[in-house]
Amino acid sequence: MERISIALFTAPGIAGRVSANLIDNLPGMLEYYITDEYEWYVDYQEDILTGGTNDSYKVIEAVSDKKDQGDWDYAIALTDLPVFEDEKPVVAEALRDKNVGFISLPGFGFTKMEKRVQEAILQLVNEIYYGTSDSSREEAQEYIDSKDPQKYDALRNKGSRELIGGRLFERFSPLIRERPIEEDAGVAVRYTVKSRMSGMLRIISGMVFANEPWKMFPSFLKILIIAFTTGSYALVFPTLWKLSDEYSVIRLFLLMCAAILALVGWIIMAHQLWEKKDENNNKFIRKMNNASTFFTLLLTVMMYYVLLLILFLATTFMLVPPSGLETQLSRDIAIFDFLIIAWTAASISTLIGGLGSAFEDEQVVLDSTYGYRQRQRHEKIKKQREKEKEKEKAQREEYEGEDEDENN
Structure with a gap:
């Protein structure tokens, strides 16, 4: 059976721990929620840059590069930072052309993260696999309806157009599914908070939980x-x-x-x-x-x-x-x-x-606290980039030395 591999790139801390707790159950749920024609394989890696910027485009670009380098089929980034689009809270995004997406943990609010993150990962991969059009969502829903509804209680009340299943908090602060225009950095689907006021409460409470x-x-x-x-x-x-x-x-x-x-x-x-x-x-x-x-x-x-x-x-x-x-x-x-x-x-x-x-x-x-963690992460990123530059410089000097030897 052909295999599909998914990499979870997580910020250090709570995002990494949540991912580590999910990887054992995700393959079976991916088979149930998306397709059983493939063998699913999931792994996670901590990545400083994933938790080093609030810019979703930079996160997705970095994750896309890492996905290609590691020869993964899909990649999802999990960050503990809040992400905004014109000061509107963004909970998740997916780019189908790159097979990548990201999830912002504070977008789930002050609540237990694991089940919500699990559902969000399944939904983003589903959107990438089937597509984001209405007909694609109907096709995905038909597959979901064909499965035994008793197998996974967590997915029982979740449809193909929902990032996470219906819960009390989501009724107070609902999420909306958007399909941005093509010029919008290639984003195929985006999940945001419907109300700006409840969105701020959701994000701040989620940041407190992440702390x-x-x-x-x-x-x-x-x-x-x-x-x-x-x-x-x-x-x-x-x-x-x-x-x-x-x-x-x-x-x-x-x-x-x-x-x-x-x-x-x-x-x-x-x-x-x-x-x-x-x-x-x-x-x-x-x-x-x-x-x-x-x-x-x-x-x-x-x-x-x-x-x-x-x-x-x-x-x-x-x-x-x-x-x-x-x-x-x-x-x-x-x-x-x-x-x-x-x-x-x-x-x-x-x-x-x-x-x-x-x-x-x-x-x-x-x-x-976010401020201190971010300063520490930025320092690590700076040092990491300095090491990469030193390595590139050493390799360049080595190649130049070999060229001189050949010419002599």
Whole structure:
């Protein structure tokens, strides 16, 4: 049986891990969703350039060259960068004449990526294999309908004109299928977000997911210890008890928001995570990167705050005697009072103990932001190109030396 080979070129990080988890199941799904006349073979390779630019044309050109060099039949690029066409979010594209396509992971939003990426790869290969015209889509749909609908649950509600199957998030922020004009860099089909507003929310939330904020959380251990130690010491004294009794719920909520935002701001400033104006940096992309950095840190700090609140709630029940609390407040107390004290302690300790503290592992925090990752990737690309130039120079000098020997 003749074989069709597909290469997945992925950006380092989450894109590579998603691809590695998919390659075992993809051949069988390609046979089911596209054709069983061939044996399908899928492999993936990490490629720095795939995650080094937001320009889909540059990504596709680079992937097309690598596909030809490796003698692959198809190639799909998976990038963790957002891609835009006139500031409209692009989730995926395919060029049939080159048998290549790309998928932008942030376009899937804050959600589990693997199934969506799997469906998107199948759809792009399907579009390239059959074609993008209406008659080609009907032919592809007929083949899909001829297969056992129970074999792959993930593809049960997916048609030949959909990048991914119908889900709740897609109803809120639907994707649309476009067939651009021929002059548009040879793009045969493009999937974009229908609404610009929901598209921005989808992309930013997807960028936050790609930043993997949960991996940053262990780095907060040192800050957590300092804040908890500070707050636990304050719990011993009645001043905090009286202060929490004076505060209204609205004031406590505002204090919590101020503490969380102050810690986010401190982290951004202390580690220079905010991207500044740069001639080489697109203004729109810079805003998106900064927004994703802010919300990534906001989510992580909120996780930190919840854990700190739980610790203080347990500590309050252990350290604060009910009789002493009644005496200080001059009234009957309830469980709610202990919650208010813990809430106050968590906010104040975050402001006093968290600000100015250092991370347990600064590198993890830096790696969880787009700006820093992009600077690192650009440096690697620069070094890689310098090595290639040095190699070409050495080969040229070697050839020139051989020519001189022959002439002598």
